Amino acid sequence: MLTERQQLILGAIINDYIRSAEPVGSRSISKRGDVSFSPATIRNEMADLEELGFLEQPHTSAGRVPSTRGYRYFVDHLMKQEAATESELQAIRSFLSSQMMEAEQVIQHAAMIISNLTNYTSIVLGPDSVNQALKHFQLVPLGGDKAVAIVVTNTGHVENRTVTIPQDLDMSDIEQAVRFLNEKLSGVPLTRLKSRLFSEAGEEMGRYADQCEGLLRLIEQALTPESDSRLFMSGTTNILTQPEFKDVDKVKTIFSLLEETPAMLRLFSAMPSGLQVRIGTENDHEAIASCSLITASYTIDGQQLGTIGILGPTRMDYGRVISLLGVFGSNLKLLRPGH
Amino acid sequence: MLTERQQLILGAIINDYIRSAEPVGSRSISKRGDVSFSPATIRNEMADLEELGFLEQPHTSAGRVPSTRGYRYFVDHLMKQEAATESELQAIRSFLSSQMMEAEQVIQHAAMIISNLTNYTSIVLGPDSVNQALKHFQLVPLGGDKAVAIVVTNTGHVENRTVTIPQDLDMSDIEQAVRFLNEKLSGVPLTRLKSRLFSEAGEEMGRYADQCEGLLRLIEQALTPESDSRLFMSGTTNILTQPEFKDVDKVKTIFSLLEETPAMLRLFSAMPSGLQVRIGTENDHEAIASCSLITASYTIDGQQLGTIGILGPTRMDYGRVISLLGVFGSNLKLLRPGH
DNA sequence: TGTTAGCACTCGATACAGTGGAGTGCTAAT
DNA sequence: ATTAGCACTCCACTGTATCGAGTGCTAACA
DSSP states (O other), rough: OOOOHHHHHHHHHHHHHHHSSSSSSSHHHHHHTTTTSOOOOOOHHHHHHHHHSSSSSSSTOOOEEEEEHHHHHHHIIOOTTTTTTTTHHHHHHHTTTSSOOOHHHHHHHHHHHHHHHHHHHHHHEEEOEEEEEEEEEEEEEOTTTTEEEEEEEEEEEEEEEEEEEEETTTHHHHHHHHHHHHHHTTOHHHHHHHHHHHHHHHHHHSOOOTHHHHHHHHHHHHHHHSGGEEEEEEEEEGGGSGGEEEEEEEEHHHHOOOHHHHHHHHHHTTSSSSEEEEGGGSSGGGGGTTTEEEEEEEEEEEEEEEEEEEEEEEEOOOOHHHHGGEEEEEEEOOOOOOO | OHHHHHHHHHHHHHHHHHHOSSBOHHHHHHTTTTTOOOOHHHHHHHOOOOOOHHOOOSTTTOOBEEEEHHHHHIIIIIIIISSSOOHHHHHHHHHTTOOOOOOHHHHHHHHHHHHHHHEEEEEEOOOOGOOOEEEEEEEEOOSTEEEEEEEEESSSSSSEEEEETTTTTOOHHHHHHHHHHHHHHOOHHHHHHHHHHHHHHHHTTSSSSSTTTHHHHHHHHHHHHSSGGGGEEOOGGGGGGGGGSSSSSHHHHHHHHHHHHHHHHHHHSOOOOOSEEEEEGGSSSSTTTTEEEEEEEEETTTTEEEEEEEETTTTOOOOHHHHHHHHHHSSSSOOOOOO
């Protein structure tokens, strides 16, 4: 529906704006090598593009700025993806295949690298509990009536919490229960863990005594995952380097959103899997109405493990970020989770 | 060395400035109930106080602002500590004695509360490895040649890292080694762990085979603690609400310091134990030359476990923060670490 | 008919002078 | 020793003028 020339001009404007962060005028577009029309012609097209909703004018005598719709069109049709240099991509890829660490850590480090390369903020959402299975469970007594409960999942993720042991429980009973758990529940998805715990326990119940009550509650408590541990961010201060955020108040609203774990989880759960771009007001959250969020889900052996997201101003370098995130698109060959 | 009246006036000025964040003039001091002198008299005293280095003047016709030295005198001699309400203190105290969680978590939550109450940033430095002993060590195989190494200390702190198992190692050998470790090294301070590992292993060496080489290196790797895990912060964005930090560049330098773990560790290690106040340029780090850092070490059963710090502008409410941190001064009755 | 040169116009950014007021330092009176 | 009075300083604010980048429109042009 846009003419060739309109596309050319729209693309030129957005590319310029991404670089300069300042409204771009007809003159500067005309001086570019790739658009060989006079400023007047370009002005006409700009007026049309504005009428169509792709551009906006901060005030009458200023240049044009892309609108959310403009960016959207750009991302969908115009953008060149080869904006990331091959050496950058190689650096991340080699890092991902280095196999030095646990999957989650590798992803987090990779996100950190991207955040450094792009000067945007990166957010990693760890594996959903649906996609993790119990690998190992352990209770380490700490003296007194406290113990540390440790849950290791098949992705190598370790979660721990301190629990209080009811006084009427015997240590040997607990040890037996833990051994039983590891035997029977290893490999069970975290989400099903509790129901399986109760059903399995029910069968054995007859044999063991009735203090199982307290024991069960203890274990249930120990198995409840903390939701914040799924979120990992890096480069949050990069936001401060972006010229559009030199106003402290804007920064504050964004930061408070980032700090609010449940809101972030909601935000991410609204993103479908695969590579996804949410531009400005397309995000349901007002605090980031002037930001864009690009997410990519990463999978290992076909199993969707989590999501990595890049948050930056709407004027963000979409091509670059998308090609960088593309590294995660193909099935990663990281530490293979035990089946 | 300061006269009674000078102290009164200095105190009044600093208290006013802490509230208003704006240079305070002789008139406003004179109008306060507690200082019954005319503006002229106060002006004279102010000029003297400035000459002595306790006050500063942003420009000729402005009011006075406390200098680092002024704050120092205030903290050492003038400040009233009862600035925190008893109900606030009680809230924290009851929280600390709730015994619901592991010591470290309790401290972190308490720090969070203080940070919310004061609108400053709180930083918790976890137990030094000198003060932690091994409680339990475990290797959980993950499939492939990876395993998660888990170290539990007597403070209930859990640390984990993923390690690669050399192919030539037998699983049963590893299990035996882990059992051996838990028997022989439980209770050994983390700092001595490695040397003890080698000495103990040396004795047993004769009996076991010579693949100990790889095994030892594996365990050594697993026992090396991550230094970042000792730092915990909350309320970092509170900095943005302080009027002195409406300049983004200042905020940026502070944030980058906060993100730089080693620098933060250095900063904290420069603070002696007990309650400590570092005002403005007294901090060795330029980035926080306009900030004050108040730290308190917390001890449990006489054992120094870590440090809690509050970072705010030099114009911070010292009395309030110090009295809030005072809660940690007395020996805490938290989860008692196993002896 | 599509393109472009020309021109009047708009409007933010910048610079500058003027004003008001908060605050000071000094002096003289109490 | 204290304070009232006063001249002085200097920032913050306001209004005005200017500049220039950029626009929209019209008329000429290929």
